[in-house]
Amino acid sequence: MNATVTAPPVPTPPTANVSDRLRRRASRHIKERVIEALLFGAALVSVFTTAAIVYILVKESWIFFEAVPLSRFLFDTQWTPLFDDAHYGIMVLLSGTITSSAVALLVAIPLGTIIAIYLSEFAPFKVREIAKPFLELLGDVPTIVYGYFALVFLTPLLQKIYPDLPGFNLLSAGLVMGVMIIPYVASLSEDAMRAVPMALREGSYAMGATRLQTALRVVMPAAASGIGAAYILGISRAVGETMIVAVAAGMQPSLNFNPAEPGATITSYIVQVALGDLPHGSIGYQTIFAAGLTLMLMTLLFNLLGLWLRKRYREVY
Amino acid sequence: MMKTQDIQAIRALITKSRRWDIFFGVLGILALMLCVLTFMTLFVDMAIRGLGRIDAAFFTSFPSRHPEQAGILSAWVGSALVMLVTGLAAVPLGVAAGVYLEEYAPKHWLTDLIEINITNLAAVPSIVYGLLALGLFVYLFGFGQSILSAGLTLALLILPVVIVATREAIRSIPLMIREGSYACGATTWQTVSDHILPYSSAGILTGVIIGMARAIGETAPIITIGALTFIAFLPNAPFTGVPPAGLFDWLFAPFTVMPIQMFNWTSRPEAAFLINAAAAGLVLVLMTLAMNGTAIWLRYRLRKNITW
Numbered sequence: 001m002n003a004t005v006t007a008p009p010v011p012t013p014p015t016a017n018v019s020d021r022l023r024r025r026a027s028r029h030i031k032e033r034v035i036e037a038l039l040f041g042a043a044l045v046s047v048f049t050t051a052a053i054v055y056i057l058v059k060e061s062w063i064f065f066e067a068v069p070l071s072r073f074l075f076d077t078q079w080t081p082l083f084d085d086a087h088y089g090i091m092v093l094l095s096g097t098i099t100s101s102a103v104a105l106l107v108a109i110p111l112g113t114i115i116a117i118y119l120s121e122f123a124p125f126k127v128r129e130i131a132k133p134f135l136e137l138l139g140d141v142p143t144i145v146y147g148y149f150a151l152v153f154l155t156p157l158l159q160k161i162y163p164d165l166p167g168f169n170l171l172s173a174g175l176v177m178g179v180m181i182i183p184y185v186a187s188l189s190e191d192a193m194r195a196v197p198m199a200l201r202e203g204s205y206a207m208g209a210t211r212l213q214t215a216l217r218v219v220m221p222a223a224a225s226g227i228g229a230a231y232i233l234g235i236s237r238a239v240g241e242t243m244i245v246a247v248a249a250g251m252q253p254s255l256n257f258n259p260a261e262p263g264a265t266i267t268s269y270i271v272q273v274a275l276g277d278l279p280h281g282s283i284g285y286q287t288i289f290a291a292g293l294t295l296m297l298m299t300l301l302f303n304l305l306g307l308w309l310r311k312r313y314r315e316v317y
Numbered sequence: 318m319m320k321t322q323d324i325q326a327i328r329a330l331i332t333k334s335r336r337w338d339i340f341f342g343v344l345g346i347l348a349l350m351l352c353v354l355t356f357m358t359l360f361v362d363m364a365i366r367g368l369g370r371i372d373a374a375f376f377t378s379f380p381s382r383h384p385e386q387a388g389i390l391s392a393w394v395g396s397a398l399v400m401l402v403t404g405l406a407a408v409p410l411g412v413a414a415g416v417y418l419e420e421y422a423p424k425h426w427l428t429d430l431i432e433i434n435i436t437n438l439a440a441v442p443s444i445v446y447g448l449l450a451l452g453l454f455v456y457l458f459g460f461g462q463s464i465l466s467a468g469l470t471l472a473l474l475i476l477p478v479v480i481v482a483t484r485e486a487i488r489s490i491p492l493m494i495r496e497g498s499y500a501c502g503a504t505t506w507q508t509v510s511d512h513i514l515p516y517s518s519a520g521i522l523t524g525v526i527i528g529m530a531r532a533i534g535e536t537a538p539i540i541t542i543g544a545l546t547f548i549a550f551l552p553n554a555p556f557t558g559v560p561p562a563g564l565f566d567w568l569f570a571p572f573t574v575m576p577i578q579m580f581n582w583t584s585r586p587e588a589a590f591l592i593n594a595a596a597a598g599l600v601l602v603l604m605t606l607a608m609n610g611t612a613i614w615l616r617y618r619l620r621k622n623i624t625w
Contacts, residue, residue, distance in 0.1 A: 028504060035506045036421055042413030043422070046434045046480070049473050053445060056452030111348045118345025131349060133613045138356055140527070140609050142534025144576045145598045148583050149359045152366075152591060179355050210338040233440060240442020242537035243576075247583055267444050267537065274447075274541045280456060288541075292448040296441070303437050 057296055060289035067283050073290065079253040079264075081287045082278075088287065090294055092255045096263035100174040100245055101238035103259050107178025108234050112185025113227070119186070120193035121215040132187065139183035147247030150176040155248065162260070168250025171259040177244050185234045192226020193219050225313035232306040236299045242267035266291045360602065367595030375596060380578065384589035389597055392578035394551055395464070396533055398567060399574055402468020403475065403532050408525055411476050412514075415483025415521075420509055439477040446474045447541025455542050462543040464552065465568040470538050475528035482524015486517035519619050523612045530608035534601060536576035544577055575601050 065073070068088050076089030115135075119128050154172040159165045196219050204214040220227065250262030251272045264272070270288045278285040378388025414431075422428040450470035460466045490513060498508040514521075552570030573581075575597060582594035 032504050032506055036417075039413045039417035039421060042410045043417040043431050045410055045414065046438055046476060047431055049438060049449070049476070050434050052453055053441070053449045056449050056457075057445075060448075060452055111351065114341075114345055114348045115352070118342070118349065122342050122345055135352065136613070137606060137609050138352055140530055140534070140605055141356070141359070142536070142576055142598075142601055142605060144534070144536045144579050144583070145359070145363070145602055148579065148594055148598055149362070151583065152595075153358065153362050179352065182352055210334045212338045212341045213334060215341075236440045236442070240444065242442070242444045243580065246537075247580065267442065270444055270448070271537060271540050274451075274543055289448060289452070292445055296445050299440060299442060299445075300437075303440055306440075307433070 053296065057289055057293040060286055061293045063281070064283060064286035064290045067286075068290075077255050079255075079269075081284050082276075086283070088290075089255070090266075090291065092253045093264055093266045093269055093291060094294075095255050095257055096170065096245070096249070096253065097239055097265040097267070099257050099259050099263060100170045100177060100241075100249065100265055101235065103171060103174025104177035104181055104238040104241075105234060107175055108181035108185050108238070109231060111178075112182045112230070112234065113189060115182065115186040116189035116193060116227075116230075117215045117220070120190045121211050121219060132190075135183040135187055139180070139187070141180070143180065143241065143243040144247065146176050146180050147173075147244040150244055150248035165260055166250070166262055168248060168252070168262040169260055170245070170249050170263045173245045173248040174259060176248070177238060177241050180241070180244070181234045181237050184237060185230050188230035188233060189223070189227045192223040192230065195226065196222045225310050228309040228313065229306045232302050232309070236302050239298055239302075240267060240295065242271060246271045266295045363595045363599050363602070366592055367597075367599045370592055370596035371599065380573075380581070384587065384593055387582075387590075387593055389575065389578055389600065391551060392573050392575045392597070393600075395572035396574040398464050398552065398572065399467045399471065399539075400529060400533060402465060402568070403471040404525070404529060406469055406472035407475050407479050407528065410472070411479025411525075411528075412483050412521060414476075415480045415487065416509055416513070418480070419484050419487040420505060420513060435477050435480055439481070442537075443474055443535055444537040444541055446470055447538030449473070450538060450542045461569060462571060463569040464572045466542050467539050467544060467572065467574070468568075470542060471532040471535060474535065474538060475532050478528035478531065479521075479524055482527070483517070483521050486520025486524070487513055489520065490516050519615060523615045523619070526608050526612040526615070530605045530612070533574075533608070534576055534605055536580055539574055539577060540580070544571075544573055575604075 073088050073090055075091070076087050077091060078087035079089050079092035080087045115131075119131055123131065150172045151168075154176055155165070155167060155169065158169075158172055159167075165171070193215075200218050200222055201214055204218045209217070245263075245265045246268040249265070249268060251264045251268050252262045253264040253269065254261065256263075269291055273285065273288045375388045376393065377390055378386060379390050380392075381387040418428065418431065422431075447470065450466055450473075454460045454466040454469055455462060460469075494512050494516065495508055498512050503511070552567045552572060579594050579597040579601060582590040582597060585591075
């Protein structure tokens with residue numbers, strides 16, 4: 001694109017105009033600075049995105065909190081923003097989020113850790129080469145497809161074991177969500193374990209430890225900060241997961257922690273309102289920004305925790 | 318001299334440890350198999366239900382109230398157009414940001430801030446991006462519930478993926494390439510455009526494909542900005558309207574995308590629509606699998622072929 005600049009500099013005889021060469025140098029310099037500024041601008045987009053997220057969520061929630069005091073938002077035990085007798089107790093949505101996330105994490109964290117240990121310490125090279133890309137594929141299946149699977153396949157299957165299970169429930173949504181999160185937990189934990197130097201393992205093996213003993217007592221403690229970060233990413237995924245719960249959990253807000261009941265989470269409530277026809281600016285509509293702000297604060301909290309974990313427990317070799 | 322009992326005790330201990338070791342090896346395989354099995358079940362179940370619906374008419378029909386006549390024409394066209402906007406926005410921005418952070422950025426607080434920011438953005442739930450887009454693109458900028466809003470939203474969503482992939486690809490280029498270029502008198506940008514970008518292009522492409530595969534399956538942010546679920550017409554083909562303003566008509570058209578079409582069919586009470594949902598899901602999964610497969614293959618080729 002810039003043939004004049006990229007061409008090798010023509011050797012100028014000493015008698016040639018020196019100022020001409022200098023001018024070319026100067027224009028080259030300006031071009032460099034312009035390009036650098038452009039690239040810097042692109043890098044700043046990510047900062048602007050974060051700033052814009054905070055700005056939009058706070059600005060739009062403000063309209064909501066002007067009408068509904070914070071205490072009612074935090075401590076009310078009902079969530080009925082679309083009824084005439086409106087209640088705005090975020091606890092109700094939080095209970096759904098916590099229940100479905102807990103079910104998901106009960107699946108994802110043990111299985112993810114086992115797979116990570118297996119791939120990092122036990123599996124032959126060939127198995128790992130095939131399993132890792134496959135896990136990535138699993139993590140990239142669109143979540144709406146997982147939601148469909150929970151509703152159409154898993155719930156009827158669970159109903160055969162437990163006939164009282166309603167057609168929409170947090171249990172099957174949570175279980176499928178767990179399977180969706182396994183790849184993230186497994187892949188990141190495995191990376192952390194693989195980063196542990198071989199010398200530590202060799203020391204352990206030299207003392208006569210088995211692979212399992214080495215994995216549990218040497219590798220895992222040494223990789224603790226990375227594994228912790230993987231768990232936290234898993235938690236963020238579970239809390240922020242939307243379509244699986246929106247499809248399979250029924251979007252009925254209720255304050256209880258029973259996974260065998262239908263329920264609404266923060267995320268599925270946002271979908272429910274977005275699908276409806278409430279006008280922008282009405283209190284009912286602004287609730288989704290308040291709910292989104294709550295969600296954002298939760299994930300921010302987990303992120304900071306992860307950052308602190310990494311700083312605090314990182315082993316440097 | 319050791320007593321026989323001690324030796325026996327040690328042997329018992331060793332046998333026990335070995336047994337646990339083998340047990341865990343089997344447990345690991347079983348856990349992995351559970352993942353494989355879940356995916357296989359999902360895929361086969363969807364194929365059994367939906368394969369019968371997939372024919373040429375399914376791709377060339379609009380959604381309809383009659384499940385057996387409904388198709389995904391407006392959905393796949395919408396997905397393609399949204400992906401076009403996403404790619405046009407995310408690739409230049411992401412690559413530029415990655416290049417800046419690797420080749421230009423001085424080590425100070427602002428660079429650190431940008432880096433922490435990118436890590437954090439990767440963990441923000443996608444629905445929050447939807448709320449951002451709703452406030453920013455739809456209402457503040459007035460883009461409406463259009464292809465442009467959706468494309469830009471997904472571009473912001475996959476930006477961290479593209480940036481991280483670019484940085485990793487650039488970081489794997491050995492320092493001597495840069496030193497050689499600088500030694501010949503090249504400027505930083507000449508080094509980047511003539512050496513760094515060509516050598517890292519395959520790695521960047523891998524990241525871009527993975528990002529796009531993620532974007533094409535995203536449902537939540539697009540529902541949040543208010544994409545319609547029932548669209549029985551097509552937007553203008555890109556860049557075909559009356560110039561100059563007409564060229565960009567397609568950007569502001571209402572639209573639907575594949576995952577939303579599937580969500581719509583999944584949430585209908587009639588069982589016949591579930592078959593359509595399975596068919597749409599099958600197409601969607603095959604699309605993401607094909608994209609991810611390409612990316613994995615590219616990465617594999619890359620690792621094999623490059624020797625510095």
